[in-house]
Amino acid sequence: MAEKIKDAEDRLLESMFEVAPVPDDGFSALIVRKIRRRLWLRRLAVPTATLIGGAIAVKPLTGFLIAASSLSSLLPQDIVNSVVALVPQAQTIVLGAMLLAACMLGLRTIED
Amino acid sequence: MTDRDDHCDDHRDDQWLVARIVSDQDTTAFGELVRRHQSQVRNFLRKLTGDIAMADDLSQDCFMRAWDKIQTFSGRGSFIGWLLKIAYTTFLQSKRKSKRYAEILEQVGHVTEAESRSYAVQSDEVIDLEKLLAVLSDEERAIMVMSYACGLSHREISDATSMPVGTVKSVIYRGKERIRTSFDIKDHQHG
Numbered sequence: 001m002a003e004k005i006k007d008a009e010d011r012l013l014e015s016m017f018e019v020a021p022v023p024d025d026g027f028s029a030l031i032v033r034k035i036r037r038r039l040w041l042r043r044l045a046v047p048t049a050t051l052i053g054g055a056i057a058v059k060p061l062t063g064f065l066i067a068a069s070s071l072s073s074l075l076p077q078d079i080v081n082s083v084v085a086l087v088p089q090a091q092t093i094v095l096g097a098m099l100l101a102a103c104m105l106g107l108r109t110i111e112d
Numbered sequence: 113m114t115d116r117d118d119h120c121d122d123h124r125d126d127q128w129l130v131a132r133i134v135s136d137q138d139t140t141a142f143g144e145l146v147r148r149h150q151s152q153v154r155n156f157l158r159k160l161t162g163d164i165a166m167a168d169d170l171s172q173d174c175f176m177r178a179w180d181k182i183q184t185f186s187g188r189g190s191f192i193g194w195l196l197k198i199a200y201t202t203f204l205q206s207k208r209k210s211k212r213y214a215e216i217l218e219q220v221g222h223v224t225e226a227e228s229r230s231y232a233v234q235s236d237e238v239i240d241l242e243k244l245l246a247v248l249s250d251e252e253r254a255i256m257v258m259s260y261a262c263g264l265s266h267r268e269i270s271d272a273t274s275m276p277v278g279t280v281k282s283v284i285y286r287g288k289e290r291i292r293t294s295f296d297i298k299d300h301q302h303g
Binding site for chain 1 (some may be wrong): 147150151158244
């Protein structure tokens with residue numbers, strides 16, 4: 001109220017507007033609990049979504065790679081040979097990449 | 113130490129807590145801020161809504177929003193001023209929502225309870241303050257409460273309500289006039 005010049009009416013109004021303070025009664029603890037829960041949910045959301053997305057994506061991605069390998073007749077033989085050698089391991093590579101990403105995010109969450 | 117010095121120390125303490133929250137996402141520091149200011153925020157919303165349960169729900173929303181937007185607190189004004197701005201916005205949004213809800217109910221032919229949400233004092237046992245607030249519009253009530261119950265300066269109220277300082281002053285003047293005519297306060301002015 002620094003900039004206001006209080007007159008008798010202002011003081012009267014202040015006294016009329018005066019009310020007893022509201023006791024905390026666990027209100028602040030409730031807010032903190034809600035925020036902590038929300039933070040945890042946010043931190044868990046990304047690794048969980050990565051794992052689920054990865055699990056869903058593994059099969060179609062592998063299918064796509066296998067289908068792509070059937071086009072090998074159009075490519076020079078030495079390139080085809082190296083790709084064909086990789087294709088049987090594609091599922092493992094994709095799964096490994098997903099797990100690595102999930103582990104990195106998990107580690108970051110623990111660090112936080 | 114004077115009240116003004118205490119106010120400045122509180123302000124600095126609040127800023128220190130805000131800095132900790134922004135840098136470390138420190139929920140304990142935020143809990144301390146909530147503990148310090150919950151009474152003013154809850155009282156402010158209780159006076160605006162006239163409903164304790166609704167006011168406490170809105171207060172929770174207000175503090176959750178404050179957590180989300182804490183990095184936007186510039187530290188120029190007081191923390192309580194910034195908090196009351198969020199509380200006032202939360203109140204206005206909730207009022208708009210309940211108005212829309214009432215319109216939908218009306219369209220489908222239900223008896224609306226929306227009017228009961230507005231500040232109406234019917235009981236014979238209402239306290240003086242409630243009678244006082246009942247004669248004011250939402251805007252006047254919010255500004256008068258910020259000024260006389262929360263002790264915010266005109267500048268802080270202007271920041272909280274996004275109104276020019278001149279408008280804040282004229283709303284306070286209008287509110288005082290309304291209270292004066294409704295309750296014959298002139299007689300007690302110098303008493």
